Amino acid sequence: MRFLPEAESAALVNEELAFTAVRSALIAAAEPQSSVFPAVACHGSDPANRFTVKPGASASLAGVKVGSYWPGNAAAGQPRHNSVVLLLDQSVGRVEAVVEAGVVNAYRTAAADAVAASVLARDDARTLAIFGTGHQALYECLALARVRPVSTILVVARSATSGAEFLSRLAARGLTGTLAPAEEACAAADIIVTATTATAPLFDAAWVRPGTHVASMGSDAAGKQELPPALLTAARLFCDLPSQSVRIGELQHVAALVAEGTLTVTAIGDVLAGRAPGRRSPDDITVFDSSGIALQDLFIAEALLRAG
Incomplete structure (x- = not known):
């Protein structure tokens, strides 16, 4: 399994990469072989701390994104928004990659x-x-x-x-x-x-x-x-x-x-x-x-x- 931590994903992303990837994703979303499942809105033990689970699949990819919003993080000097993406190996159903994507999510x-x-x-x-x-x-x-x-x-x-x-x-x-x-x-x-x-x-x-x-x-x-x-x-x-x-x-x-x-x-x-x-x-x-x-x-x- 590959793991791409926040520091590396933030260093790799730019507007051009994001534009190209998201354009392809939006085209795929309109194709019949793709599935975008209902987002699930959740919260932590403190209801003010919220996270959303968004799953989906295209002809070539399947996985889930978890995006979180912890408003109290600002006082601790931490980002309030965070995100992680899990990609599945569709041949066996195991997680093949985990990408931390807090900064990436803003670009996306x-x-x-x-x-x-x-x-x-x-x-x-x-x-x-x-x-x-x-x-x-x-x-x-x-x-x-x-x-x-x-x-x-x-x-x-x-x-x-x-x-x-x-x-x-x-x-x-x-x-x-x-x-x-x-x-x-x-x-x-x-x-x-x-x-x-x-x-x-x-x-x-x-x-x-x-x-x-x-x-x-x-x-x-x-x-x-x-x-x-x-x-x-x-x-x-x-x-x-x-x-x-x-x-x-x-x-x-x-x-x-x-x-x-x-x-x-x-x-x-x-x-x-x-x-x-x-x-x-x-x-x-x-x-x-x-x-x-x-x-x-x-x-x-x-x-x-x-x-x-």
């Missing part, structure tokens, strides 16, 4: 939004509005700046302090950001990304102009919500996995409309494989619901093992 999550933006955002998209200044937000900005000519980043922060700290982190990575209120950021944005733990809409649908691409990253459990339902009913909807998105993703808030056929949801893998259209006109408003699927973790773990 951002890569999914970048892959979607590569076919859904306008080619000339230059202004990015990012809601959130936490662990994931920086990776989102870096990943999106690789696939579109982003020159302006408008940061919507809960506080001036967290906003200023985030601007410094952006600057350290060569990106320039400006703090902006939500309405102003949405009205100017070509791409909007929400990277929060919100349980209510972060902005008004009327603030989003035609041609905008919107990615919801934070809604990955029942009750979470970042986008206004009015936006979902007006936009063209895409996601990583339709069956999961209507259960725990942003699309849970319009699940009844999807079930009755009023709204259509397209798996982004079908767009990437050429089986479904992505952006059809400069005025399309597109929404990508990224609730996260195990195949992304399995594919990036395999890519890291090859690179190592």
Whole structure:
């Protein structure tokens, strides 16, 4: 059995590796020979300490990802988010590799939004509005700046302090950001990304102009919500996995409309494989619901093992 510890996986991962692996995973997720099983939400003896188990299988890979969130770790100088991926040897059913993937998980999550933006955002998209200044937000900005000519980043922060700290982190990575209120950021944005733990809409649908691409990253459990339902009913909807998105993703808030056929949801893998259209006109408003699927973790773990 191979073991790739956190220090090694973090040293190996980069935006290009993550983008390539996640793109392949999203295509595989839309193929009939793949299976993505329901995510199981769990908690430790302290209910505030949470972890999620996400299993999946493709034509070539099978395994499980365990992602944890221990909020008290920050006080001890430890990461609050951690992740580990187990790959199975399908010939005998034993674990053939264990990959610690705390840092990798941030790259993988951002890569999914970048892959979607590569076919859904306008080619000339230059202004990015990012809601959130936490662990994931920086990776989102870096990943999106690789696939579109982003020159302006408008940061919507809960506080001036967290906003200023985030601007410094952006600057350290060569990106320039400006703090902006939500309405102003949405009205100017070509791409909007929400990277929060919100349980209510972060902005008004009327603030989003035609041609905008919107990615919801934070809604990955029942009750979470970042986008206004009015936006979902007006936009063209895409996601990583339709069956999961209507259960725990942003699309849970319009699940009844999807079930009755009023709204259509397209798996982004079908767009990437050429089986479904992505952006059809400069005025399309597109929404990508990224609730996260195990195949992304399995594919990036395999890519890291090859690179190592």
